Amino acid sequence: MPKRLFLIAICLTIRMILPGEIMPGSEEAISRKMLALRFAKDRDALEQFEPDLIIKEDGYRQFLRETYDLVDPVPFQRAFPLIDTTRVTAPGILDSALGLALASELGKERMIRDQQLQNYLNQVAALVASNTELPGLKPLCYVLDKIEPASYTLPGAYIFLTKGLLLQVNSEAELAFILAHEIAHIVHGHFYFSTTEYWRNLSAELLEQNPEKLNSIIDGNATELDQNYACLLEDTMQSNYEAVEALTDQAALRYLIRCAYSNHTIMDMLFRLLRFPPSSITQHYTKESVRSRMDALRNTIDSYIVHNRRTLDKDLRYNRYKAILTGRTQ
Known part of the structure; x- marks a missing residue:
């Protein structure tokens, strides 16, 4: 996550978790947009992230028919059932509001707005999500016009991918x-595993030691946030990073095979990302993090297979949409 966005996320998280800081009334009755405005305070920036790009049902059904014209996903879903459906919770209105507020900040950077490309990304994301513990999840995907390979996940199911990352992808299976x-x-x-408990403790400490500083943070002024506190949180997140990434990749492999996508080029894709200078890559894709992920995947990726069953690559379909991006790089 970019440093600026990281600081804003800290401020918004504090505001959300402090007792009495949430708007009065039930969460269900609070408009997600109005709550996001309370955090972001930029109506114009929010407008572009209203859910107008959620996939159309007719188009999604056609996408599924084309995807599974020659492959049956049911044997894959039976071979790899979901492990635990009791420990997940669908994003609530506060998640969506925080994600919308943060998306409006990322949206201030240059973005690629192509309806066909975004519809396609949302369709693949919806297909993957339908094979998770939250099958009704409808992620919204956006493309940043940046050459560095990067991806950001925001609360409320907002996913940002950079053009540079998508250009390193060679098939729909890799995208998936x-x-x-x-x-x-x-x-x-x-x-929230990374932030909420930590900030509950820190906000209580701040409230006792320096209520003026805390009130300034609550008012949404990210520049008032002491860098030391940001570093403390960053250290907390970093200490759990490798373990979380390894577990996340294992979950991703299970979701991928449940969709009947092939995993045979995943390692090749990660290897391609090693060619980029560390200074240009976000935490997911530094040389060290990519190597660590590859080491963990190498030991398990071959176990995610259903013998004598055809899998999906869909490289031709992906490259039709990738051409939209390559046309913009000339």
Whole structure:
């Protein structure tokens, strides 16, 4: 997550979890957009992330027919049942509001707005999500016009991918793995596992030691946040990073095979990402993190297979949409 967005996320998280800081009334009665405006305070920036790009049902059914014209996913779903459906919770209105507020910040960067491409990304994401513990989840995908390979997952099922990352992908199966990884973060609530408990304790400490500083943070002024506190939280998240990423990749492999997608080029895709300088890559895709993920995957990826069953690559379909991006790089 970009540093600026990271600081804003901290401020918004504090505001959400402090007692008495949520707007009065039941959560269900609060408009997601109005709550997001309370955090972001930028109506114009929010407008572009209203859910107008949620997949159309007719188009999605056609997408599924084309996907499974020669492959039956049922044997894959039977061979790899979901492990635990009791420990996940669908994103609530606060998740969606925080995600919408953060998306409006990311949206200030240059984005690629192509309806066909976004519909396609949302369809693949919906297919992957339908094979998770939250089958009704409908992630919304957006593309940042940046050459560095990166992906960001925000609360409320907002997924940002960069053009540079999509250009390194060679098939729909590889795309599905990337989306499965991001969706696994959403399904298993990793954003809040990393922040909420820590910030409850820290906000209580701040309230006792420096209520003026805390009130400034609550008012939404990210520049008032002491960098030391940001570093503390970053250290907390980093200490759990490798373990969380390994678990997330394992969940992503299960979701991928349940969709009947092939995993035989996943390692090749990660290897391609090693070619980029560490300074240009976000935490997911530094050389060290990619190598760590590859080491963990190498020991288990071959176990995610259903013998004598054809799997999906859909490289031709993916490359039709990839051409939209390559046309923009000339």
